[in-house]
Amino acid sequence: MSSSDGRFLTPSNHGALVGMAVAIGMVWTILVFSIRIFIRLSIVPPFGQDDAAASLGLIVAVGQATATLVSVHYGLGQRESRLTNSQLDGFLQSSYAAAILYIIAIAASKCSTSLLIARLTRTKHHLIASHSITVFIALWALASVLAIAIPPWDSEKRLKSYQPDRYTRWAVIEGFSMAIEGIIFALSIYLVWSLYMPLKTKAVVVGAFFCRILIIPPTIVRLRFLSSVLHNTDLTYDSVNPAILTQVVMHFSLMACTIPCMKQFLRAFDTDLGHTININQKSVHSFTGSGKSRSQSHGGSYVLHSIDKSGEASTPTRSAGHQLSRGVEEIRLRPEKVLSRADVSRANADEAQEEHSFYSEGSERAIIRKTQRWDVTFHAEQREE
Incomplete structure (x- = not known):
């Protein structure tokens, strides 16, 4: 054969x-x-x-x-x-x-x-x-x-x-x-x-x-x-x-x-229905409270941002003349005469050394991150005429 x-x-x-x-x-x-x-x-x-x-x-x-x-x-x-x-x-x-x-x-x-x-x-x-x-x-x-x-x-x-x-x-x-x-x-x-x-x-x-x-x-x-x-x-x-x-x-x-x-x-083929992908990929990882990069934020504290229909984090409107000592600016959240501010901070400031886990040298989307615990505090004060 x-x-x-x-x-x-x-x-x-x-x-x-x-x-x-x-x-x-x-x-x-x-x-x-x-x-x-x-x-x-x-x-x-x-x-x-x-x-x-x-x-x-x-x-x-x-x-x-x-x-x-x-x-x-x-x-x-x-x-x-x-x-x-x-x-x-x-x-x-x-x-x-x-x-x-x-x-x-x-x-x-x-x-x-x-x-x-x-x-x-x-x-x-x-x-x-x-x-x-x-x-x-x-x-x-x-x-x-x-x-x-x-x-x-x-x-x-x-x-x-x-x-x-x-x-x-x-x-x-x-x-x-x-x-x-x-x-x-x-x-x-x-x-x-x-x-x-x-x-x-x-x-x-x-x-x-x-x-x-x-x-x-x-x-x-x-x-x-x-x-x-x-x-x-x-x-x-x-x-x-x-x-x-x-x-x-x-x-x-x-x-x-x-x-x-x-x-x-x-x-890559997600249609963005239900905002299952774009929110955590862009709004969470790309923005910090003061509109700066993470390395420029102060004290581990961030101001919350609004998220529009596209899943992008919108840049907050800054209140003129108001700047906190911790580096976080106040934001006008409501049109009425009430001064409102939302602060987000880590519960333990000594955990700042974990900050590099969020960077991982440019490959952050493929990296499992350690979850941090955060405290959210809301303040409302009567605005002066």
């Missing part, structure tokens, strides 16, 4: 199933990655380290998919007895490359998620935890690649003691991989645990990172299929299911590292 017959699905050739899995996975991965690039270039710049890791993962995934298709060309999915020695060697070499690239791709997706968590916070212990996990992932990837690469994959060892030994290595590698997914999920919980925000909001944040936990079931199934290959004598034909599950795990892992960024993408 010629190797070109791998394009067709027959009872003795299942290589086309692998080709379909590769095609579907690449389409979805590229689509989701394009959304991520759109978010970083148009909605929430800049392009950060987490995006660079995701980009690396996509590039490696393209290489892994190519190596998988080459293995299909050389006989993956076909009966081993119908392949020539040159075809079998080509299958083994391409499968060897695909296995190494698979590890690098999923490691890049894990690093992208841990770096994204580091991007979402400016708290020191959160940053230490996130970067520590990133370093651990890199070390795991290096050790895993060496475990698969040594000894080399050759035709003389494939059906003997080398193959069971390889399954043992895969079991250890995937075991650490699933443990890392659990650690990343636990880190997302740790990220929002001490924040003062509604439980529903915390659940949304944690739920976005929970998607990575869904990678664990197909990983377990993949190991199960790899184990079943040990008990069969037809390596090329019985490797179809592990190859398909490899594509599922790799592509879903790459897509999962973008899911926490999707809210920013959906915000």
Whole structure:
């Protein structure tokens, strides 16, 4: 049988199933990655380290998919007895490359998620935890690649003691991989645990990172299929299911590292009905009480602004000749002869060191902030004629 017959699905050739899995996975991965690039270039710049890791993962995934298709060309999915020695060697070499690239791709997706968590916070212990996990992932990837690469994959060892030994290595590698997914999920919980925000909001944040936990079931199934290959004598034909599950795990892992960024993408298409987005993006973060930037406000106190129908905060009309010692100007809120003033101040002035959490170096819309407690005081005095 010629190797070109791998394009067709027959009872003795299942290589086309692998080709379909590769095609579907690449389409979805590229689509989701394009959304991520759109978010970083148009909605929430800049392009950060987490995006660079995701980009690396996509590039490696393209290489892994190519190596998988080459293995299909050389006989993956076909009966081993119908392949020539040159075809079998080509299958083994391409499968060897695909296995190494698979590890690098999923490691890049894990690093992208841990770096994204580091991007979402400016708290020191959160940053230490996130970067520590990133370093651990890199070390795991290096050790895993060496475990698969040594000894080399050759035709003389494939059906003997080398193959069971390889399954043992895969079991250890995937075991650490699933443990890392659990650690990343636990880190997302740790990220929002001490924040003062509604439980529903915390659940949304944690739920976005929970998607990575869904990678664990197909990983377990993949190991199960790899184990079943040990008990069969037809390596090329019985490797179809592990190859398909490899594509599922790799592509879903790459897509999962973008899911926490999707809210920013959906915000770009918001119609502003109900003022669900523009208010907290502009009126809350862009204006301070005295019409100045946050760094110019005094004493942690702000004057309330009116919000028009467009969701923008309108600049208050200043009362002539009235300036408070704390730097907050009085505003004429009512036309009658009553002098009214609304002051908003933080309950604890010693918390001023948390001010940098609101800036986060220009990437404030993608950062989870610590909630401050504020006191609102209203004053009304009879205005002199």
